[in-house]
Amino acid sequence: xxxxxxxLVKASEALPDMGTYNEQLARAGVLxxxxxxxxxxxxxxxxxxxxxEWAKRVPFEDxxxxxxxxxxIE
Amino acid sequence: xxxxxxxxxxDAVWRIESPRLIAGLTRIVRDVGVAEELAQDALVAAxxxxxxxxxxxxxxxxxxxxxxxxxxxxVRRNVMLERKHADLGREMETQREMDIEAExxxxxxDDLLRLVFIACHPVLATESRVALTLRLLGxxxxxxxxxxxLAPEATVAQRIVRGKRTLSxxxxxxEVPRGADFEGRLSSVLEVIYLIFNEGYSATxxDDLLRxxxxxxxxxxGRILGELVPNxxxxxxxxxxxxxxxxxxxxxxxxxxxxVPLFDQDRARWDRVLVRRGLVALxxxxxxxxxxxxxxxxxxxxxxxxxxxxSDETDWQQIAALYDALAxxxxxxxxxxxxxxxxxxxxxxxxxxxxxxxxxxEPTLQNYHLLPAVxxxxxxxxxxxxxxxxxxxxAASLTRNSRERNLLLxxxxxxxxxxxxxxx
Numbered sequence: 001x002x003x004x005x006x007x008l009v010k011a012s013e014a015l016p017d018m019g020t021y022n023e024q025l026a027r028a029g030v031l032x033x034x035x036x037x038x039x040x041x042x043x044x045x046x047x048x049x050x051x052x053e054w055a056k057r058v059p060f061e062d063x064x065x066x067x068x069x070x071x072x073i074e
Numbered sequence: 075x076x077x078x079x080x081x082x083x084x085d086a087v088w089r090i091e092s093p094r095l096i097a098g099l100t101r102i103v104r105d106v107g108v109a110e111e112l113a114q115d116a117l118v119a120a121x122x123x124x125x126x127x128x129x130x131x132x133x134x135x136x137x138x139x140x141x142x143x144x145x146x147x148x149v150r151r152n153v154m155l156e157r158k159h160a161d162l163g164r165e166m167e168t169q170r171e172m173d174i175e176a177e178x179x180x181x182x183x184d185d186l187l188r189l190v191f192i193a194c195h196p197v198l199a200t201e202s203r204v205a206l207t208l209r210l211l212g213x214x215x216x217x218x219x220x221x222x223x224l225a226p227e228a229t230v231a232q233r234i235v236r237g238k239r240t241l242s243x244x245x246x247x248x249e250v251p252r253g254a255d256f257e258g259r260l261s262s263v264l265e266v267i268y269l270i271f272n273e274g275y276s277a278t279x280x281d282d283l284l285r286x287x288x289x290x291x292x293x294x295x296g297r298i299l300g301e302l303v304p305n306x307x308x309x310x311x312x313x314x315x316x317x318x319x320x321x322x323x324x325x326x327x328x329x330x331x332x333x334v335p336l337f338d339q340d341r342a343r344w345d346r347v348l349v350r351r352g353l354v355a356l357x358x359x360x361x362x363x364x365x366x367x368x369x370x371x372x373x374x375x376x377x378x379x380x381x382x383x384x385s386d387e388t389d390w391q392q393i394a395a396l397y398d399a400l401a402x403x404x405x406x407x408x409x410x411x412x413x414x415x416x417x418x419x420x421x422x423x424x425x426x427x428x429x430x431x432x433x434x435x436e437p438t439l440q441n442y443h444l445l446p447a448v449x450x451x452x453x454x455x456x457x458x459x460x461x462x463x464x465x466x467x468x469a470a471s472l473t474r475n476s477r478e479r480n481l482l483l484x485x486x487x488x489x490x491x492x493x494x495x496x497x498x
Contacts, residue, residue, distance in 0.1 A: 002290035027183075027301045028090060029294035032347050042347065044290060049086035 002044050004032065004070040005051035009039035011063030021059055030054065042070075080125045088117055089213040091134040093298075096210055097185035098138060100248050102145040106192055107238035109145075110210065116141035186211075187302040188248050194263040197244045202237030203266045204273075205230055211298070212291050222284040223273060260303070264312050264369065267295050271316050275323075278331065289320050300355070307363030310355045311370030317352030318376040321345040332477060337385045349380045371400040390420035407436045415448060423455040443472035447482060454489055463489035 009015065018039075025031035025043060033042035045051040048069065055065050092113060099109035116137045130136045193206040208214045208222075216234060220227040251259040274288025296313045303309055325343035328334050356377050359370045366374060375396045382388040397413035410433055418426025430449045439445045450465030466486035470479045 002287050027298065029297035029301075031297075032351065044294070046089065046287070047082070047086060049082040050089055053083065053086040053090055 002046055003048075003051075005043050005045055005048075005054075006066075006068040006070060007041045007043060007051070007055045007058065008066040008068070009058055009060060009063060010066070011039065011060050013062070015039065015058070015060050017059035021057065024057065025054065077125050080129065081121065083129050084117070084120055084124060087120075087129070087133040087137070091137055092117075092213045093189065093211045094134065094186060095137055095141060097189040099141055099145050100189060100192070101185050102142070103148055104248055105242055106189070106206075106210065106248075107242060108148065110238075112141045112145050112148075113137070115144065183302060184250065185248075186298070187250050190263055190299060190302070191250060191259055192241060192246060192248060194259075194266045195241065195246050196259070196262055197246060198237050198240055199233075200266075200269070202233045202240070203262075204270060205233040206237045207266050207295065208270065208291065209234055211295060214291070218284055221282045222288050224281070224285070260306060261308070263299065264308060267292050267299070268312060268316070268369075270295070271319075275319065280331070286323065289316070289323065292316060293320060305362055307359040308367040308369050310359035310362065311367055311373050314352045314355035314359060314373035315369050315376055317348045317355060318373060318380050321348035321352065321380065336379060341383065341385075344380070352380065353377055366399070368400065368404050371396055371403065375400070388419070390416055394420045407433055407439050408442075411439070411445060411448060414452075418452055418455075423452040427452040427456065441472055443469045443478075443482075445469075446472070450485065450489070454485075459489045459492060 015021070022031065022034055022041075025034075025041060030043045030045060031041060032044055034040070041054075043051065043054055045054065048067075051067055051069070055067050058065060095113045095116070096106070096109050099112050100106050103109050103112070119140050120133070120137060124130070189210060190207075193210050194203045198206070204223075205219055208219050209216065214222075216231045217227050219225075220230040223230065250256075270288050271292035274286050274290075274292065277285035277288075293313070293316050296309070296316055300309050300313050321344045322336070322339060324345065325339040325341070326334050326336075352373065356370070356373045359366060359373065363370070375393055378389050378393045378396070394413065394416040397409065397416050401409050401413055410429065414426045414429035414433070417429060427449070430445070430452060433439055433445060434449075446465040447469035450462045450469060453459075453462035453465060463486045466482050466489060470482035470486065473479050473482065
């Protein structure tokens with residue numbers, strides 16, 4: 001089943017290539033939502049590894065990335 | 075990283091990169107089957123190299139570079155053969171190679187769109203279109219497709235093989251159709267995507283989880299298409315329809331796996347992210363076209379429900395008007411029946427009954443249990459209880475679903491008891 005992940009970036013500076021990255025995610029059809037002020041992306045992925053692979057592609061020099069799987073509350 | 079970590083990472087890379095990889099390679103070798111083999115070979119090379127060397131910085135480029143060398147070899151060999159036959163000059167060969175190098179990086183988006191059109195080509199049987207689309211554009215394995223469609227793996231494998239052979243035998247060009255052709259071909263693509271979506275939507279609680287995942291797969295394909303052809307209103311109409319329908323996936327199944335009708339669903343369980351995306355896509359479709367097409371109209375109807383916080387707040391007049399427009403675009407007895415329900419909700423049961431009565435002579439609805447069920451409901455509300463009872467009983471005899479049959483028999487009983495417990 002497809003899962004949802006929140007990719008969060010904690011960087012000291014603004015990311016220069018946000019637009020390109022947003023576009024990559026959108027073109028792959030996996031982008032569900034993106035932050036306008038805060039740096040986050042809500043994506044759909046079929047596995048944790050796919051989410052990690054997308055997170056690796058966030059264009060940033062210095063900072064931290066967190067990936068959270070969003071669980072459904074039944 | 076352990077070996078299995080690397081393998082899982084490679085799987086993820088494959089899923090992300092394979093559609094663009096196959097699309098780019100098809101441009102070089104002009105054959106989807108050969109392109110997919112080349113892409114697979116590059117994957118095998120990655121499986122051999124990466125556990126030692128680590129996953130490269132840009133894995134997509136690595137895979138493409140690896141596959142491209144072999145692809146150009148193949149083209150060169152073919153050109154040599156051609157030259158033997160047609161005595162072509164050497165300049166042509168090198169020119170073609172240079173063209174390939176330049177083209178491939180510039181046109182990835184176009185190539186992907188060409189791949190979409192080729193996978194959904196009308197020369198293919200519908201099931202081959204579906205299988206090829208999921209395989210080439212969704213990056214699914216044959217086994218995954220088979221499980222999702224409850225089909226034997228060998229059957230799906232054959233559909234894919236047959237599909238590729240048909241494309242190659244028919245010499246289907248790797249191109250985006252132009253002019254008058256475009257619209258028909260695009261609607262074939264939309265049909266394939268919606269078919270995949272509905273296959274997932276009809277999954278029941280006991281099915282393999284890969285079945286409901288088809289909904290997300292179809293959504294992903296729809297969104298990709300929306301980026302590739304951003305100005306086609308029906309593409310966004312279909313995206314909107316799927317996003318809104320998918321938003322109800324959790325709410326439409328009860329605790330014991332039974333279907334929960336729209337009006338009884340707990341709206342708090344509708345997925346807000348998907349609802350919002352659906353409404354945005356619908357707005358986009360509305361802005362692009364002068365009038366909505368069939369997918370856009372169905373999305374607009376779904377949106378009316380999505381916007382209502384409770385079922386009482388539903389704008390039935392608007393829904394009735396939308397069904398009216400839909401019935402004119404693609405007249406169908408089932409749409410007409412839906413229109414009758416909306417009209418009854420908006421303007422009273424008598425108005426709905428008028429439409430339904432016309433449908434009674436419709437041959438395609440003779441054994442369709444919802445026709446007498448709906449008619450019975452209208453009659454009940456109008457106080458014509460004896461006729462209502464007969465309709466509910468008839469509906470009960472036509473349905474194959476036992477839960478539904480019990481519900482209809484219960485309504486028949488309450489009609490004969492004089493409309494106490496008159497149901498909804």
